[in-house]
Amino acid sequence: QKEVEQDPGPLSVPEGAIVSLNCTYSNSAFQYFMWYRQYSRKGPELLMYTYSSGNKEDGRFTAQVDKSSKYISLFIRDSQPSDSATYLCAIDRGSTLGRLYFGRGTQLTVWP
């Protein structure tokens, strides 16, 4: 299935760097866009939730959705070693509750 594409990385950055993570999707019917963080062998943890196009900011995290380009982004400012994890984008069509389509995940390492 190619609903969601995400570069798996790995991505390695120094502490304090700005991190940019991206996904593309194929179906314009998608309405709801999420970013999850997953630590090794743990469940995905919801980080950011956005509906439709635009930006949403929460602390050091900014989620961006461009529906015209079918492109979603997550920016992490002032990255910390504790941000080291795999970041998964996920998309919901909205017509079937809770059926999310996940990207493969980008593995991020922030080194001190």
Next chain:
Amino acid sequence: EPEVTQTPSHQVTQMGQEVILRCVPISNHLYFYWYRQILGQKVEFLVSFYNNEISEKSEIFDDQFSVERPDGSNFTLKIRSTKLEDSAMYFCARSGVNTGELFFGEGSRLTVL
């Protein structure tokens, strides 16, 4: 603290054996889900469960899989006759307030030998 509690955290089984994975929600919710993640691959939707009935299932969720909520609290995923390719992390999730918001448990790792 996880939104749902899953047991067992890890189960090793022989091919052909039946496995039951359990999920206990922390609070009372109507919508529950099972997802799985094969090592190195995407998290994939298996099934959604609403008001004690299957709401939707994916093509992965074939006849060897079943879900139920036997006592109104525990939510179980049964795999009738496990195959090697069933080895994966299985995640239970419950819905949030907003459409698409899901809160996942810590997962149950299934290893089929």
